[in-house]
Amino acid sequence: ADLVYTRMALESLADWQWLSGRSGLPVLHPTGVLMFFSRQEPFATQSIALHRQLGLPVDMLDRPELERRYPQVRWDSIEFGLYEPRFGALMARRAVQTLVAEFAAAGGEYQTAAIAPPAGDRRIESLRTLAGDVLHAEHFVFACGPWLPSLLPDVLGTKIFPTRQEVFFFATPPGDDRFREQKLPGWADFNGGDIYYGFPDLEGRGFKIAHDTHGPRFDPDTGDRQVTAAGLANIGDYLDRRFPALAGQPLVETRVCQYANSSNGDLLIDRHPVFANAVLVGAGSGHGFKHGPSVGRYAADLVRGELRAIEPRFSLASKGGIQDRQVH
Template identity: 35%
Template sequence: MIDRRSFLNASAVAGAMVTTSAPAWARTSTSTAPDVAVVGAGAFGGWAALSLRERGLDVVSVDEYGPSNPRSASAGETRSIRSGYGAQGFYSAWAAQALELWKRRQAEFGRTLLYPNDRLELAQTWSPGLTAQREIFERLGIPYDVLDRAALRSRYPQMNFDDVEFAFLEKTSAAVIKAREAMIRTSEVFQEKGGRFQIARAMPGEASGRTLRTLALNDGGTLAAGQFVFACGPWSPKVFPKEMAPKVAVRRSEYYYWGVPPGDDRFSWPKQPAWHDHIKGGYGFGSLERGLKYSPSGLGGGAHDPDTADRLPTAFLIETGRQYIDHRFPGMRDAPILETRVCQTEGTADSHFVIDQHPDYDNVWIASGGGGHGFKFGPLLGEYIAGRVTGAPGDPQIDDLFKLSNKADIG
């Protein structure tokens, strides 16, 4: 458990890692081998590669399928950012900091990635998590409101609240993110700033004592580097079967885009809020071009192989989704499913990330365990990982939270 002082400090620590001076990425390495090779170009690896490059290091980004490919955990059109994390105040503080970094990056990237919106948590009772969340928002100064059923019906008449007693409303700390576009643009900017990108499957190669010398590539070649960051997401158990397979579970999830009625903007951004349903289960947000998004989370989450698994929705979850839409959105009863997505999450037993040195190598870092919620922290995770790799002072409590040795085995 992290106390109030620690999660308040998390924002300050993260803010201290953001570069405000002129970038140092113009440096040109005189060495054949890069300073750092980052394996994986998703939310952990893509942002880490960019942040390391901006610190003046020669960086190679390697991904076996390319940024935001359909197999990756960072794929898909949209993800969300929120500060509501129940009793986990540390992540509330980090989310607030991450949102500011997303805004800066959006301005730098010259592309709209953020779509701010209200976010509702629908509930019937004040659970311990929601009660703690309310206290955390007050301590952190994050604006919120609590709406009863009558207020909800008045403000969001497109939704059915018959079974809802109240909703916790995030007013300024939530947004929808264009996920696929964000990760493609992150890789583009990384390369514009002098980083090198390569498509290849990379595994640990030659080692000498506690130093990894090379990556072994699928074409039979090798890639040498001074340091290595393995941000492999759902591939982490394959890359490090001894270290990561017992600690990380890879599970599938499904979500659907439901067609909104013609000429009706009630179910689209910005009129339709994002929501998390503590009563019926699942989450979603309003249409951004593709339809109203809903995921019946917590169902059908069996083991998943990111390389070989088909990404076809199950009949059970389709029917579950139809029943939910009919109930919560009466104006969309019998709406068509326009698109379906199957992705995977890789999570640890305590839901915290793994960002730590490899136990056998002094120059190898592992960044994994996004658990379905890591994407929102992308720019901040990039700064944090870059700081750890370059030896910048950190916060021992935060570092300890992400230690591999503190993760229990997944049962």
């Protein structure tokens, strides 16, 4: 329920649809998204108002309608839901791979390398990779996700907080199509503020589910990528309660990823405070990827000096040193 990010998601949608058309396999699965709530709360009221303001369709579903449409969900304690038909699930790895291929086909040069922290007076003349190669450019954009605070510790070491996030995929019952995208949208259970979210079984990978609470601090280079027994038990308890047909189903895949959090969940897109030809892009905070095309346009305009309006919430100056998430 945030005008800035809802507008960015809407602006990005056409680009994701275009990229999906170029990729061969879908980048965007148009599953729709269902948010559900145990009581009336400001987030839901604001979401409805924002959708109307932006001309986005949204259906408000009461408990009987939820039970009719989605009988595979146990709706105990839920009062109503909001269904957004225009959005869906992004296949992030495929999206990045497709974008790299498009970039290279357009004449861009793509390299995979680790770099040393930048050095210079007021400008960066070049970057050095850890392999000893030197990269020259007129402008540099640092969009390094959870590696940003370690690459630029003096600037971002206390401004971006990488956290450990566990994701689970469960097999669906044989012959039961109720958990496929034709029968179940992407979903988020706001659960009194303790959010769980997931997606239906896409491409036979399994039913995806995660607990949207910040995990412990995480080093993306050395952190353990095995999920914890406590995390699995927590998800199992939730499945038993909300998706009873999935209780006891085999766990088929897990992931440990990371959120690169700002203090309050706002993105970072701003100039480096010292290097005039460097731009910082990061602090996705668990919700940044879907805004990628809009973020890219904003950053490109910033690099070229063509940005028409600065968004103060994206500024480095707005980033605090204590985690207190306010944006989801």
